[in-house]
Amino acid sequence: MPQRILLIDDDPLVLDGLMTAFRAMSQYEVFGARDGIEGLEQVETFGPDCIIVDVRMPHLDGLQFLLALRGDPRMTHIPVVILSAMQQDDDILKGNLTGADRYLIKPQRPAHLFAIIDEVMALTEADRLARMRALAEGE
Amino acid sequence: MAPTFITDDERFIYDRLELERMRRAVDLLSIQNAAVSTVMNVVLLLFSRAGVIHFLPGRQGTFEHIIYGTFLVIVGVGIGPLICRLPWFTQRVRVYSAAGFHAVFMQIMVSAIVLAYAYCVGVDGFVLILLASMINLILLAGSLFQGTGSLIISLIGLNLVEVVVLLFMPAAFGFEGFTSERVLTLILALAMSQAAVAIFYYWSSSVVRNARRVADMQIAVERARQLDELKNQFISSINHELRNPIMAAITFIDVLEATGDHLDQGERLRLLQNAQQALGRLQTLVTDTLDMSTAAQQAALQAQHVTVPVAEIVRQAAQELAPTNGVLDERALHLLIPPQFTIWGDPTMLFQIFSNLFSNAVKYSAPGTAIDVTASVRTTEKDQPMAEIRVRDYGLGIPPHHIPLLFNNFVRLPRDIASPVNGNGLGLALCRAYAQAMEGTITVESSGIEGEGSTFLLTLPVPALVAA
Structure with a gap:
């Protein structure tokens, strides 16, 4: 059974591009959402194995989405990759502290995204804990 | 004073700061009014006890008088700052009415004090009130809006007029029993109160001047802050607008490169058009950005x-x-x-x-x-x-x-x-x-x-x- 990936981005062109790329170039099964609220609904419906989320979005932004996700015991284990245009250190730190497993700055090529997805899906709970600890100590 | 070359946006900030600095002036004037009035009450009481000033015939000032007087003053001058902090109206209305109220209240207070002096020593109070009011009004207006130099000159001038009027008034108004002792007491009381007022207004206006200096610095800081905010807004909006279309274009082109041969004609066309649309967005942004730097000058020409x-x-x-x-x-x-x-x-x-x-x-x-x-x-x-x-x-x-x-x-x-x-x-x-x-x-x-x-x-x- 193919692994399910949820893509959340409010820019229709970016979302369309990513969905097309995932369908054409990877084995993943892919779903799309245009903001955090739709994203949470999709998580409920499809139970994705990995999520790629933008930060700046209307209604519920990427960080709020992550907070909601990490706060729910049923979903807290899902690996999340932030894919955002925001590239300042603050933004990256915020994203990582909120619970993202990777923070990627746009633009990224699809092939690289696939590699990252495989990487984060291979992460164990211990890896995550170690990463969070490193972040907290880096503060 | 407002800097000569400021933009509309800065004028907006400047107006707000000007109001803020007036509000502060009202606060400080009120605090100092209360302090000076208390000191004056104490001094007058001591004078009265020593027999230099005579209050109502047969009565001496008491400590209760000081307490009541000071209480009234503090309540009175407290209303100005209170008006500034009301939740209603615009700040401009509040600050101007507070300053106005303060001026009127001080007017009434000075009039009352002078009337009391006049009653005690038997001089026509109306003329005194008129004189004192003029001085007070100019002083108040001056301390709120202007420097101190002109005020001291007008103060000296008006005091001179006052003394002359006092000396000749008894004849003009046909007062009986006007003794040199009474004239001296009156002049002493007036000079003392005026001196206190002069010192206090000198403080106030130096405080206002300082407040202005601080406000000028605040404007500079505010300008720097706004520039910084502009820069941040620029970075975040341009980031978003640049990176998203690049991302989209790259993705569509990668898909085309990887699978182009297997795609049907319609899908290939759709991918190409999407890539073009993303690049179009980029192009518009870049053209607009470059145009904008010269648009204003060119437009004028x-x-x-x-x-x-x-x-x-x-x-x-x-x-x-x-x-x-x-x-x-x-x-x-x-x-x-x-x-x-x-x-x-x-x-x-x-x-x-x-x-x-x-x-x-x-x-x-x-x-x-x-x-x-x-x-x-x-x-x-x-x-x-x-x-x-x-x-x-x-x-x-x-x-x-x-x-x-x-x-x-x-x-x-x-x-x-x-x-x-x-x-x-x-x-x-x-x-x-x-x-x-x-x-x-x-x-x-x-x-x-x-x-x-x-x-x-x-x-x-x-x-x-x-x-x-």
Whole structure:
């Protein structure tokens, strides 16, 4: 059974591009959402194995989405990759502290995204804990 | 004083700071009034006990008098600062009424004190009150708005007049029993109170001066802060607008490269068109960005000055928007401009302004809401007739604290950057450049409440013939 990936981005062109790329170039099964609220609904419906989320979005932004996700015991284990245009250190730190497993700055090529997805899906709970600890100590 | 070269945005900040600094002056004057009055009460009591000043015949001042007097003063002067902090009215109204109230209250107090002196020593109180009031009023006005030098001179002058009047008054008013002892007591009391007042106002005005210096520094800091904010807004809006289309274009092209041979014709075309659309967005952004740096100067040089029929241009701008967005037809465009209404300016620029304003109105208001365009002619203070054209929508509105920066390059509201509505924060900056090139202005009013929308006011010169 193919692994399910949820893509959340409010820019229709970016979302369309990513969905097309995932369908054409990877084995993943892919779903799309245009903001955090739709994203949470999709998580409920499809139970994705990995999520790629933008930060700046209307209604519920990427960080709020992550907070909601990490706060729910049923979903807290899902690996999340932030894919955002925001590239300042603050933004990256915020994203990582909120619970993202990777923070990627746009633009990224699809092939690289696939590699990252495989990487984060291979992460164990211990890896995550170690990463969070490193972040907290880096503060 | 206000710096000579400041932008409209800075003037807005400056006005706010000016009010803030007046509010502080009212506070400080009140505190010092209370302090000085207390000291004066104590001094007068001591004088009265020592027999230098006679209060009501047969009575000496008591400590209760001081307590009551001081209490009254503190309550009285406390009202000014209180008015400044009321939750109602605008800050301007509050501060000016507080300053006014303070002046009136001090007036009453000084009058009461002088009347008491006059009663004790048997001199016509009315003349004294008049004199003291004049001094006090000038002092108060001066401390709030001006420096101290002129005040000290007027104080000395008025005191001299006072002494002369006092010396000759008994004869003029036919007072009996006016002794040199009484005159001396009166002069002593007046001189003492005036000296206290003079010292206290000298403090106050140096405090006000310091407050001004602080405010000037605050303006400098505020300018730096706003520049920083502009820079951050620029970075975040340009980041978003640049990186997203690049991301989209790369993705579509990668897909085409990887699978191009297996795709059917229609899908390949769709991918290509999407990549092109993303690149188109990039191109527009880059062109606008580069244009913008020179647009303002070029606009001023290239502006035509001809008679422009406004209603015609508005109609064209509305039509241009309709086919691309397909949205304007869902709106009620209320065009309340007389067909013969004209302005003096550049038709292309006016067209650009309207299409920007309309596209904003459509972007930031719900489908089905109206857009009103009205026009009128208003005569300015300089007796110059100006055309006022208002474009009103009933959309999200603009939070008032975001208005000062709104017409700058690359400014987008934080709300919009996080929304699917595309924009580069250049439209309104261009509108302002064009309006200024036509020797007009553009401003906006909005409560920031969703549904009340915003009103853009375009002020432009009217043709000389109409003006005549």
